[in-house]
Amino acid sequence: MHIELKALDSKALTALYKALERTKTLTSLRLRQVSIGDEGATSIVKALASHSALSRLELWRCDIGPEGAAALTALLKQPALVAFDLRHNKVGDAGAIAVAKELTANTHLEELYLQHNAIGPEGARAIG
Numbered sequence: 263m264h265i266e267l268k269a270l271d272s273k274a275l276t277a278l279y280k281a282l283e284r285t286k287t288l289t290s291l292r293l294r295q296v297s298i299g300d301e302g303a304t305s306i307v308k309a310l311a312s313h314s315a316l317s318r319l320e321l322w323r324c325d326i327g328p329e330g331a332a333a334l335t336a337l338l339k340q341p342a343l344v345a346f347d348l349r350h351n352k353v354g355d356a357g358a359i360a361v362a363k364e365l366t367a368n369t370h371l372e373e374l375y376l377q378h379n380a381i382g383p384e385g386a387r388a389i390g
Contacts, residue, residue, distance in 0.1 A: 303330030331357030
C-alpha cells in the first residue's frame with residue numbers, strides 16, 4: 263500500500279495517524295506540503311514503528327525541525343526502508359547530526375535526501 267497526501271488540516275492528520283497505526287502493509291508514505299512539524303513527525307514514528315514493509319518515507323515541506331528529524335531516525339532501523347527523504351524542511355545541523363549517527367549502523371538505506379534544510383558545515387560533515 264502506498265499513501266500520498268497534500269495539504270491536510272489537523273483533523274485529517276489525526277485520522278491519518280490512527281489509520282497508519284492500523285495499516286500494517288504500508289510500503290510508501292509521501293506527505294508533501296503538510297505542516298506536521300516535530301510533533302507530527304513523532305506521531306508518524308509511533309504509528310509506523312511496527313511497519314516492517316515500509317520502504318519509502320518522503321516528507322517534503324512538512325515543517326520538520328531538528329527534534330522531528332531526530333525522532334524519525336528511529337525508522338532508519340527498519341531493514342525494508344531504502345529511501346528517507348526530508349527535503350525542504352528545517353532539519354538544521356542538529357537534525358543532520360542525528361540522522362548521521364543512525365546511519366553509522368545502517369546498511370540498507372539506498373537514498374537519502376536532505377536538500378534545503380538549513381544544514382550548515384557541521385551537519386554536512388556529519389553526513390559525510
